[in-house]
Amino acid sequence: MTLNNFIKILVSILIGVYLDSRINFYASDYYLSFTLGFLIFCFWAFSLPNNLYALSSFCIGLIIDLILGCPFGLNALLLTISSYLIHSYRYSFRIFSFLQITIFFALLSSFYLGFINLFMNTANFSYLLIMFSFLLNGLTWIFIYLLMNNLKKRFYRQ
Amino acid sequence: MARIAPGNTPKFAYILLVIIASLFLYLDIQYKTFTPTKNLFNSGLLTSNLLVKSIIFNPIGNIYNVTRSKIDLVNTNTSLLNELELSRIENFLILNKDELFKNQNGLLSFIKSSSIKNSYELAKISSFDTNLYKCCDSHRLFLFNNTKPFQNGGTVINSQGILGQIASSNKRVSEVILLSDINHSIPIKSNEFFCNASGTGRPKVIECRYDKSLWPEYLSEGESFYTSGLGGVFPEGIYIGSVTYINTNNESEIILEIESKADPLIQNHVMVIYPDDFK
Numbered sequence: 001m002t003l004n005n006f007i008k009i010l011v012s013i014l015i016g017v018y019l020d021s022r023i024n025f026y027a028s029d030y031y032l033s034f035t036l037g038f039l040i041f042c043f044w045a046f047s048l049p050n051n052l053y054a055l056s057s058f059c060i061g062l063i064i065d066l067i068l069g070c071p072f073g074l075n076a077l078l079l080t081i082s083s084y085l086i087h088s089y090r091y092s093f094r095i096f097s098f099l100q101i102t103i104f105f106a107l108l109s110s111f112y113l114g115f116i117n118l119f120m121n122t123a124n125f126s127y128l129l130i131m132f133s134f135l136l137n138g139l140t141w142i143f144i145y146l147l148m149n150n151l152k153k154r155f156y157r158q
Numbered sequence: 159m160a161r162i163a164p165g166n167t168p169k170f171a172y173i174l175l176v177i178i179a180s181l182f183l184y185l186d187i188q189y190k191t192f193t194p195t196k197n198l199f200n201s202g203l204l205t206s207n208l209l210v211k212s213i214i215f216n217p218i219g220n221i222y223n224v225t226r227s228k229i230d231l232v233n234t235n236t237s238l239l240n241e242l243e244l245s246r247i248e249n250f251l252i253l254n255k256d257e258l259f260k261n262q263n264g265l266l267s268f269i270k271s272s273s274i275k276n277s278y279e280l281a282k283i284s285s286f287d288t289n290l291y292k293c294c295d296s297h298r299l300f301l302f303n304n305t306k307p308f309q310n311g312g313t314v315i316n317s318q319g320i321l322g323q324i325a326s327s328n329k330r331v332s333e334v335i336l337l338s339d340i341n342h343s344i345p346i347k348s349n350e351f352f353c354n355a356s357g358t359g360r361p362k363v364i365e366c367r368y369d370k371s372l373w374p375e376y377l378s379e380g381e382s383f384y385t386s387g388l389g390g391v392f393p394e395g396i397y398i399g400s401v402t403y404i405n406t407n408n409e410s411e412i413i414l415e416i417e418s419k420a421d422p423l424i425q426n427h428v429m430v431i432y433p434d435d436f437k
Contacts, residue, residue, distance in 0.1 A: 021287070021289040022289070024293060025289045028289075053168070054168070054172045054175050058178075062182075066195075066199045068290075069196060069290070071183055071186045072191075072192035073179040073180065073183035073186060074183055077176060077179035083172075084172045084176075117294075120293075120294040120295060121294040121359060122295060123340050123358060123359040124295070
């Protein structure tokens with residue numbers, strides 16, 4: 001992957017992370033939490049399986065950790081593991097329906113959210129938030145998939 | 159039935175990076191190894207943010223204001239707003255002067271005294287992650303330093319009451335740990351009842367846990383709590399908030415949930431005060 005493409009991917013993920021922090025301020029009152037940044041990362045790992053490997057995922061995770069002020073290494077760990085899962089299933093995705101893929105990524109984002117909450121919100125860990133966010137992130141994945149596909153065709157050059 | 163096709167994902171790199179990331183995570187949580195790095199990054203981000211604002215966005219905004227001949231009005235308005243915020247904080251100090259400055263002759267003599275520079279400072283909030291404040295256990299905000307960094311342990315107040323205390327400082331910014339942060343604890347009292355209230359990780363909510371057998375008297379909802387002054391960090395007698403919920407589910411332990419009066423979201427300016435015996 002070229003540096004130019006890496007920067008494009010990173011910028012799109014950071015925009016997602018920024019929107020997350022803006023929207024979740026209001027959404028958390030209703031036991032909802034968006035993971036737009038993570039879903040955008042998943043989209044890139046899913047649509048460019050030969051480009052976004054372990055090291056890129058790790059670096060993106062570290063940058064997100066620095067920006068968000070999370071425990072250092074948390075996002076790096078979760079993004080690397082997610083990237084591994086997505087890469088392991090990349091051939092299986094070809095025989096999955098879009099609904100199955102959506103459920104897969106909604107589950108993955110719920111695990112991501114669960115782990116983030118496990119480290120950063122131990123005292124008020126809420127299963128309700130994880131459940132609701134599973135549905136929400138499933139719907140968001142559809143939106144992200146359509147939007148990012150469009151943007152990828154327009155801006156991303158191999 | 160379709161079989162899962164074999165992949166050629168390189169496992170070694172993933173395993174290595176997962177181990178490194180776990181190590182980072184462990185070191186950061188256990189020993190806070192990366193806190194200076196994060197603070198440095200934060201202050202760099204803030205500085206660049208300010209530079210970009212002052213070099214690019216403010217001039218563009220000013221051009222708009224100049225064309226409308228309103229720039230003076232906007233500046234006056236901004237300074238008046240700032241003055242208003244500061245006077246609100248000062249009003250709070252005046253109203254609570256008996257409690258805050260018990261051992262001196264009122265606020266005026268306190269302000270005139272030579273120790274003023276060390277005991278009373280106004281500060282502007284540089285950044286506050288409101289998303290983190292609402293979602294997570296860690297409730298921190300950052301203040302721009304004045305001429306020098308704020309001293310650790312200084313009490314941070316706004317016009318509504320105590321927000322928290324200075325936790326750490328670097329050259330540019332100081333970190334404030336809020337009362338509701340899960341790692342924060344403040345000694346409080348209500349009449350004869352004393353306890354250490356710890357943060358719950360929920361906005362504005364702190365809680366007191368005590369053994370029912372040690373304090374049999376009944377405390378009711380709406381009961382007011384004040385700082386007890388024990389520990390020497392927070393001044394004595396400042397109103398903290400009132401009891402909103404009493405959890406008696408546990409047979410041996412009672413949990414009082416107290417909603418703090420001070421809301422960190424309402425103002426951009428705060429005041430840092432140091433108790434009389436602050437070293």
